[in-house]
Amino acid sequence: MLAIILGSVGILLGLFALIIGVTTTRHIGKRDPVAVPNIWRKVLRIKSRPVHHLSQDSVHTERRERIAFIANPTKDGIAELRELSMRACSIRYMPEPLWYFTTVEDSGEGQARQAISDGADVVVAVGGDGTVRGVAAAVAGTGTAMGILPMGTGNLFARNLDLSLSDAPAQMRTIIEGEEAEIDVVWLYVERHHKAQTERERHLCLVIAGAGFDAEMVAGTDDKLKHRIGWFAYFLAAIKFTSDARMEASVSVDDSKPVMSQMRTVMIANVGNLPGGIKLIPDASVTDGELDVATLDARAGVVGWTDLFGTVMAQGAGVKQPEVFKAYRTSRIDLARGKSVDIEMKQPQKIQVDGEFLGTGTAIRAEVAPGALKMRVPKANKASGPATEAAIVEVYGADGAVSGESPEVSASKVVDA
Numbered sequence: 001m002l003a004i005i006l007g008s009v010g011i012l013l014g015l016f017a018l019i020i021g022v023t024t025t026r027h028i029g030k031r032d033p034v035a036v037p038n039i040w041r042k043v044l045r046i047k048s049r050p051v052h053h054l055s056q057d058s059v060h061t062e063r064r065e066r067i068a069f070i071a072n073p074t075k076d077g078i079a080e081l082r083e084l085s086m087r088a089c090s091i092r093y094m095p096e097p098l099w100y101f102t103t104v105e106d107s108g109e110g111q112a113r114q115a116i117s118d119g120a121d122v123v124v125a126v127g128g129d130g131t132v133r134g135v136a137a138a139v140a141g142t143g144t145a146m147g148i149l150p151m152g153t154g155n156l157f158a159r160n161l162d163l164s165l166s167d168a169p170a171q172m173r174t175i176i177e178g179e180e181a182e183i184d185v186v187w188l189y190v191e192r193h194h195k196a197q198t199e200r201e202r203h204l205c206l207v208i209a210g211a212g213f214d215a216e217m218v219a220g221t222d223d224k225l226k227h228r229i230g231w232f233a234y235f236l237a238a239i240k241f242t243s244d245a246r247m248e249a250s251v252s253v254d255d256s257k258p259v260m261s262q263m264r265t266v267m268i269a270n271v272g273n274l275p276g277g278i279k280l281i282p283d284a285s286v287t288d289g290e291l292d293v294a295t296l297d298a299r300a301g302v303v304g305w306t307d308l309f310g311t312v313m314a315q316g317a318g319v320k321q322p323e324v325f326k327a328y329r330t331s332r333i334d335l336a337r338g339k340s341v342d343i344e345m346k347q348p349q350k351i352q353v354d355g356e357f358l359g360t361g362t363a364i365r366a367e368v369a370p371g372a373l374k375m376r377v378p379k380a381n382k383a384s385g386p387a388t389e390a391a392i393v394e395v396y397g398a399d400g401a402v403s404g405e406s407p408e409v410s411a412s413k414v415v416d417a
């Protein structure tokens, strides 16, 4: 009796072990075609997944590009991002990414040029608007693609492109597998008089440049405060300068006859959105091949300033200032659009570009370079056609995670970097 029971248990255990053995072997065989000998594959009827199927989701890209990252080493989390980049490239059988670091003297332009001459196909700015601007200055017009891993306080350009600001794996996917959008940039030529000589400097503008009140705000903003409360600091700084005299300047769009007028500030914009949902130039576009010029004026002290801020807020809500009332109001905004603009100022004025103070100058010429930046943006859902602004918004607005491998997949295939 005991022998029969023991025998049955033995047979059951044996069957159980056989089932586990076969299941495990089949599982391994399906995943790895060389792990199980052919004879066993036939006996156990193991069909391995075709190799291209393996690469369809996680190793989608056909690109075998070398990616260079230009990072601001003072930002937190650089080491983690570097590791993530190594992993993301190695699971796709791409060359090991190159990493360069910005310095106090060079915010990314020199490093980006070095990366291009070292053979990089994509140059990525890892940092705030300063790093982005430095890298873009080197990359613009070269045909080399550019990406952004935003890490600043403002991230104005990244926000205007609707790039993810916090999801690192999604940002990495966009850089490696994203579409390329041809983005306009604006070149500024700033003139200053120095010891009876006129100096002319070239600067890149991706977001917005300005002279007068706008630049006073940037120059007057406490850096520590900016770190703590972000863009609100600029508005606090604005209060200090509201009683200053207005500036006088002539503005000429596309070499038309210059128009002389008084104003608080004149701004040249590549994009239209300012932080805090303020739409300075509601229908500005980074892909229309044109730049936007805005002159802002406020008279009659606080009344005029309140009126001006009200007008800017109303614009954001889609309400435009009617032409007929402009002459009677205490504030006005004039907008123009073109390929270039020349601004000549009666007195030297403070100048800023993308939130960086450039000192004082007497004249600015700005020219748009249409489609000069090949920017990696999130992949559109539809496979056809180049990414348009609408597509960028559509994809990122819908869900943060764009198609491609999930973060778990990359995490499970960690390769020693």
Ligand SMILES: [Mg+2]
Binding pocket: 184, 270, 284, 285, 286, 287, 288, 289, 290, 291, 292
């Ligand atoms: Mg434009």
